[in-house]
Amino acid sequence: MQRRRLLPLLLAAALPLLGGPVAHAQAGRPIKLVVPYPPGGPLDAIARILAEKVQPTLGTVIVENRPGAGGNLGADAVAKAAPDGHSIVMGAVATHAINPWLYAKLPYDPVRDFAPITLVARVPNVLVLNVETADKLQIRSVADLVSYARKNPGRLNYGSGGNGSAGHLAGEMFKAQAKVSLVHIPYAGAAPAQLGLLGGQVDLNFDNLAAAAANIRAGKLKALAVTTAQRSAAMPELPTLAESGLPGLVVDTWFGLFAPARTPAESVQQLNAAFTAALNAPDVRERLAKFLAEPAPTSPAQFGDFVKAELAKYEKVVKASGVKLD
Template identity: 45%
Template sequence: MTQTPFIRRRSALIRSFALASALMATAWLPQTAQAQDYPTKPITLVVPFSAGGTTDILARIIGQYLGEELGQSVVIDNKVGAGGNIGAQAAARAKPDGYTLFMGTVGTHAINASLYKKLPFDPVKDFQPLSRVALVPNLLVANPQQPFKTVAELIEYTKANPGVVNFASSGNGSSIHLSGELFKQMAGVDMQHIPYRGSAPAIADLLGNQVAIMFDNMPSAITHVRSGKLIPLAVTTAERSPELPDVPTIAEAGIPGYEATSWFGLYVTAGTPEPIVNKLHAALVKGLQDPKIVKKFAEQGSVAYSETPQEFAAFMASETTKWAQVVKTSGASVD
């Protein structure tokens, strides 16, 4: 029977659709097989800050768990500098195969976009978010040799001695730095900011009384507080920390409305195959809900947290807007 033009066109469309479907299925098979085999070699977890700081501490806890869960070692690679930008750039340029993870922070993926005139990476386009892993309060700590033991005494001393008190941070524009800038604005005091290349060297100078105070992430400061080497003046969150229930919030201590919180999240390079992203996300969420991990995080003064990649992406967008205003008001900038 002779086919009409309509029947011939319909048959051609059917054949084209079948061919396209077959090609898509064929293309999907390698990715699926790749995800099933993944990982077949060690995974690198890039940490953009120095060893011993909060980002590093949390990354090592998560890295050890993921290594055990996935059956391959997770190697920590500390790439320090430029407020986390050097490490972020390295991770952004890595091959998108799931073998390079990145421990991002509120700095690298929310603050730096407005702090730096030009970033060597795009926080949104260059990364595939997996999930936030921890929410961390900052802790205002002082060297015991300083002439103040409370927030009220700090404010009184600083107003009587403008520009004398200096505060350390892990770097210009970090959440630790901006916590101090917010304090200065709301308390109406004049303090000098001393930036360091990471939390660990800043803490070292604080312990040596080279600087007076620091608004440090709790995980890297709490050990020194428990040993009595640093005095806790207040936490920066709206509520007290369960790990230090006797330490007041800054709002309670005399600056109503003050609040600043840090967060940390895990990423892979953009373009990583979806099956691998899903496998990593599932392993990560499982770890963040493991009682042992939750306890280890709590011991460091942080709260384990998990979410979907979509939720994490939406949160990043809101945080970028929030911190852009804080940076603008503080006048903080990095050339």
């Protein structure tokens, strides 16, 4: 009888020393990776690529889509989940840097309620013009755009996927740094905004490079610059906004993994080791390149510092824009 009681105790004591796959297998539960957006998008696809890659290390990882409220519903579900290493979320610039200032009643705190695991990837944004507008106004560079906008305040407009979207806030940052006046035209999503640009209803957009690349290459959009700190490997011919005379204007789409706060440090380190190894694998980097996503694995501490810096950056931008959502 004593031996029967002793064996489970010995196994429980040994589990933390056995490493990721054995620990999760012994726990008898898969890891749930929540994607706070609908299935089919780049973030969802990349989550599934990573879930498949880490299974030999972590055991079964199930991707669950929980869209709603700009990503807030899925993020909140993980914030309130048990901190046992079995629930994680693919957070993004929206859920952890923009929405905290955009929504009057956010159900979670982006710092206190999460344990950062690793930054996953960054996707450049790009400043693109309607080709006919660019040709008519002879705009061939960011300097040309700024010069025209300063001489003709309010004459140009830009579209975005909606008030408070990354494209909207990039436009607000551009206006502030370039000291120009542009009219914002919000659409019900990034895809309608791009159609508005292609159709000439708006003059320019700050679009996701992955979404705009095909039309840029086909000559249907005029690209002026990427909004990242470095040039994109996908289109190295495009300068950055900093190189174009607007230093400090860095806006990109990023996403990364978070666990609930109070998740044991050993579990966070196991998850970090597995996912950073996956992100460094050549086959994963090749698959992410199809989405123009640049892998950016970090330590948990580095990712936590990054999130805090992004929060501070977007606080100023969102407040300056005056946008607030219920």
